[in-house]
Amino acid sequence: MQSSPTPPLIHVALVEDDVHFQNAIVTAIAASPDIRLMSLASTRAQGLQSLQSAPADVLLVDLGLPDGSGIDVIHAAHERWPTCAVMVCTAFGDEAHVLQSIEAGASGYLLKDSEPENMLDEIRSLHGGGSPISPLIARQILMRFRASPAATAPLSLSTSAAPAAVPATGENAVLSAREKEVLELITKGFTADEIARLMQVSQHTVQTYVRRIYSKLNVNSRAEAIYEARHQGILAA
Numbered sequence: 001m002q003s004s005p006t007p008p009l010i011h012v013a014l015v016e017d018d019v020h021f022q023n024a025i026v027t028a029i030a031a032s033p034d035i036r037l038m039s040l041a042s043t044r045a046q047g048l049q050s051l052q053s054a055p056a057d058v059l060l061v062d063l064g065l066p067d068g069s070g071i072d073v074i075h076a077a078h079e080r081w082p083t084c085a086v087m088v089c090t091a092f093g094d095e096a097h098v099l100q101s102i103e104a105g106a107s108g109y110l111l112k113d114s115e116p117e118n119m120l121d122e123i124r125s126l127h128g129g130g131s132p133i134s135p136l137i138a139r140q141i142l143m144r145f146r147a148s149p150a151a152t153a154p155l156s157l158s159t160s161a162a163p164a165a166v167p168a169t170g171e172n173a174v175l176s177a178r179e180k181e182v183l184e185l186i187t188k189g190f191t192a193d194e195i196a197r198l199m200q201v202s203q204h205t206v207q208t209y210v211r212r213i214y215s216k217l218n219v220n221s222r223a224e225a226i227y228e229a230r231h232q233g234i235l236a237a
Contacts, residue, residue, distance in 0.1 A: 008204040010127045013056035015047035015073055016089070017065050021112060021196065026157040027058070028116035035123060038207040044068035048076055055081035057207075058123050061106075062099055070121040071097075071104050082213045084106030085126045089119070098137055107220045108132040128192050128203075129210040132219050173216040182209040187226050187235060 005221060010037055016022040022042070029037045038056050041047040044065045051073070059077050063199040065233040074086050079187040087108035088101045098109055108126045110119070120208045133141075175183065178199075185195045192210070196203045229235040 008034070008202060010035045010058060010123060011056045012036065012037045012123060013041075013050055013059045013084075014052070014063070015041045015044075015059070015061040017042045017062060017071060021089070023063075024116040025119060027122055032120050032172050035120060042066075043068065046070055046072040051076050052229050053078045055084050057084060057204075058127050059086045060089050060119075060123070061083050061086065063088060063092050063101065071100050074101060074104035074106050078215075083208050084212060087122065087126050087132060093134070093136055093140070096139055102220065107214070112135065127207060129161075129173065129207060129222065139140050171216075173234065174229075175213060175216060175229075175234060179209050179213050179216070182206060183213055183225065183229055183235065186210070186222055187229075 012029060014025060016025065020147055021175065022040070026037060026040065027066065029035050039050040039053060041050050041215045042065075047065070047070070049060065059073075059081070061070040061077075065073075067218055068162070070088070070090070077086055085108070086106045088106050088111060089110050089112055091112050092098075093111055107179050108131050110122060110124065112120070113134070125132050181199065182195060182229055185198065190198065192203050192206045196206045199206070200221060213225055217225050217232075219225045219228050226235065
């Protein structure tokens with residue numbers, strides 16, 4: 001009987017000034033066989049400095065840092081680590097912080113009301129192409145978009161997917177042949193694991209393709225990627 005394949009190691013960078021939350025996450029990650037903490041920062045400046053090193057797979061960032069906003073770190077990470085998935089972990093649940101974070105490049109947004117063990121599951125979900133978002137935040141976003149029908153036109157939103165703006169430049173994205181292949185398989189409903197087997201690559205490679213697709217299309221979820229790709233003519237409508 002063959003043993004199960006070892007899951008890919010997820011490298012995490014943490015920017016968090018709350019010592020108790022920081023310690024809880026660090027302890028949980030240390031006990032996890034598939035997640036490794038590669039950098040730890042407690043301030044905005046330290047967070048920006050950490051982006052000078054090799055890119056992480058997942059960046060967890062708080063917004064209320066002692067020397068500035070974590071949104072600056074998200075902006076910088078989006079530019080310097082384009083394949084890194086960013087998730088906000090914060091006490092701020094207001095609409096302004098949520099939208100600014102998503103616009104800056106965050107793919108997930110969680111309030112600090114989850115147990116550390118649950119946070120590990122959210123890290124895995126984010127790394128797998130998901131967009132973890134606290135139910136309260138999802139409800140706020142839904143309410144906002146319901147109140148502004150025009151704003152919802154290009155988006156498809158669920159509790160597992162955060163909204164993203166359409167490309168501001170108006171230029172169509174250019175996907176590589178492999179990225180388009182992954183997107184076509186996503187459209188057909190295949191999971192990352194199934195795509196990896198079909199393409200004979202690792203799940204990590206598939207997840208990298210997915211993040212590149214999201215970045216090029218300026219979206220944060222599968223539904224948005226499919227919509228935008230069809231809108232731009234990359235996929236048949």
